[in-house]
Amino acid sequence: MTTTAENTAGTGGRARPVLLTVDDDPGVSRAVARDLRRRYGERYRVVRASSGEEALAALRELKLRGDAVVAVLADYRMPQMNGIEFLEQAMDLFPRARRALLTAYADTDAAIQAINLVDVDHYLLKPWEPPEEKLYPVVDAMVEMWLASPEAAVQDVRIVGHHWSAPSFAVRDFLARNAVPYRWYSAEEPEGRRLLDAAGAGPDDVPVVVPPGGRPLVAPTEAELAAAVGLTVEPSAEFYDLVVVGGGPAGLGAAVYGASEGLRTVLVERQATGGQAGQSSRIENYLGFPDGVSGGQLADRARRQAAKFGAEVLTARKVAALDTQGPARVVRFADGGCIAAHAVVLATGVSYRKLEAEGADGFTGRGVYYGSAITEAASCAGEDVYVVGGANSAGQSAVFFARHARSVTLLVRGPSLEASMSHYLVQQLAAIPNVAVRTGTTVVAARGGDHLEELDLRDATGAVETVPSSHLFVFIGAAPRTEWLDGVVARDGLGFLPTGPDLLVDGARPPGWRLERDPYLLESSVPGVFVAGDVRAQSVKRVASAVGEGAMAVTLVHRYLGER
Known part of the structure; x- marks a missing residue:
């Protein structure tokens, strides 16, 4: 790492952002650092490492200090850990840092693979002489992309x-x-x-x-x-072609396809894009990512993709009502504001159900967490962690926290994991020595002082055991967020939204339906209001199907708009 004087020079005492270069060839490493310092040295620190492990150690130190990393340039052919493997791990530490792979001509196939695998922004063929033509334009582009990101x-x-x-x-x-x-x-x-x-x-x-x-x-x-902190909370207009409510995979899919196909699109999210999938530490069965991708990374890529096509993304805006005013569909916010559009896609997803255990509510955010709560990973070091749930999200969380905690115990109400969890994940859990699976087990009580300290667990025989624990992560059930639609859009007995053929009762269209056609496949009981993802009745609860439904909903929006 550089000296303290180099760290703060030219920044009024604040550390300059970092350009990191990784190459096991000392001559190439010096050349890269020399060329980068020549052009960027006044504004950025140039840090170089001779291996992937050394570079990851540098990144961890930068992360702990709160420093920013603008771009990472990694050689593809390195022993122990190649450039693609390094960049994949670097993304977990600095997901907004721009990435470039240094390759020889013979490795261009690997570079192209890396663009899909770890979202590499560019690849550079060695040698890059002269740098003014072959190196600096690429780094300039990465710096500009980083400066336009929220991290900057x-x-x-x-x-x-x-x-x-x-x-x-x-x-x-x-x-x-x-x-x-x-x-x-x-x-x-x-x-x-x-x-x-x-x-x-x-x-x-x-x-x-x-x-x-x-x-x-x-x-x-x-x-x-x-x-x-610079997130967008106010819409730029009062009327759009398409309003997407919910920023999970289905909503992001609808926003990307809507904006890319010329619709003026705004996505409204009450907390953070990604939904439940965005909280997954690792999704390994999503098409095109053979080595897996974290939910946060997937959501970030989709968000940037939507923005590239011109979609607006509003954060921290809770939707409270939906009205129809002639051909307009009006989305009303809980704070009194509203926006309108020709069409709406409802992609509000589902939330985890509350744990029905004595005392659990009082420890929410103080030891009891709904979802992965990855920010708690460091505090789990050396602790005994419990995860409640038997589906993929619970399994992924157990795998993640096993890297940090002394032990992870997965508590499953049912008799086995096989009925509710993907086969690959069941096998992963079985191979991790500090993960235990307890089937037929429920949490019946939570106790502690200023935070969670112990749990009461009941097994299938009815016996209750008290165990010490400061961290409990809950992944149970799926509660749709649709109360605000009651009386406007038809809901089933569980609160999910039926669409298309599911709305027809003995061939009769839903009450109030005034069009001379049946509802489209993903259309709700209100014409021009479509449903995608987990909130739709009878949907397949998978990321890929949610993205597909978001895209399909946009196709149906075009068909609906063509009728007007």
């Missing part, structure tokens, strides 16, 4: 809070799920106290969020937090 704008967001505070966890989780980098300070540590003093706040006022160059926010709402 909000790299110094700081949070002061208490670890076992539910509001503090909610702020960290919101920023992490929206891929906004931040630095975390405990209210008990000196720097945390200094920030609280500067903000005119005390330990009881946490969480306190200090955005760069902005006023401190004390216990902010999600909308206030989103606006402060």
Whole structure:
């Protein structure tokens, strides 16, 4: 790593963003660093490493210090860990850093593969002389892409809070799920106290969020937090061709295809794009990613893809109602605002059901977490972690936390995993030595002081065992978020939204249907309002099918608009 003087030069005391280069050939490594410093040395630090492991160690140190990484250039042919394998792991540390693979002409096939596998932005053929023609234009493009990303704008967001505070966890989780980098300070540590003093706040006022160059926010709402860190919360227009409600795989698919096909499109998400899939630590059965991809990475790519085609993405806006006003479909927000469109795609997904265990509600965000809560990974080191659920999301979480915790126990209500979990994941779990699976087991009580400390577990015989644990991650059931549609769009007994043929009863169209045709395949009981993804009745609960339904819904939107 570079010296402290180099770290802060030209930044008024703040570390300059980093350009990282990795090559096991010392001569090539020096040449890359020399050429990069010649052009970018005044604005960026150039850090070089001689292996993938050395580079990952450097990235981990940069991450801990809160420094920003602009771009990573990695040689393809390196021993122990090649460039593609390194970039895949580097993405988990700095997902918004731009990536380039250095290859020989014979390795161009590998470079093309890397574009799909780890979202490589460019590949460079060695040698790249002269750099003015072959190196700098590529690096310039990567720097410009990074400068346009949220990381460049909000790299110094700081949070002061208490670890076992539910509001503090909610702020960290919101920023992490929206891929906004931040630095975390405990209210008990000196720097945390200094920030609280500067903000005119005390330990009881946490969480306190200090955005760069902005006023401190004390216990902010999600909308206030989103606006402060540069996320879009206000629409640019009052009327669109298409409003997509929900930012999971189905909603992102609809936004990408809607915008790419010329529809003025806005996506509205109440918390963070990605939905439940966005919280998955590793999705390994999604087409085109043979080595897997994290849900966060997949959501980030889809979000950037939607933005590239011109779709707007509104974050931290909760939708409260849907109205029809003649040919317009009006989406109303909980804060009183609204937007309208010719057509709407409902892709609100599902949420995890609450754990019905005595005392569990009181520990939400203080030891009991719904979803993976990846921000808690570091605090699980050396701990005994419990995961509730028997589907893929629970299995993926168990695999992830096994890398950090002393032990992970998967609690499954049913008699086995095979009926609810993919075969590949069952095999993975069986091969991890610190993962145990307890079938026929439920959580009946949670206890502790300021945070979760122990659980009562009931087995299939009715016997109850008390176990110590500070972390419980819950992945049970699927509750659709459709109460706000009651009385407007037809719902089934569980709250899911039937579409197309499922709306016909003895051949009769749904009440209030005034068109002379039957509802289209993904159309709800309201003409021009379509449904995609997990919230649709009888849908297949998989990422690929949700993306496909989002795309199909846009095709049907075009057909509907053609009727007008």
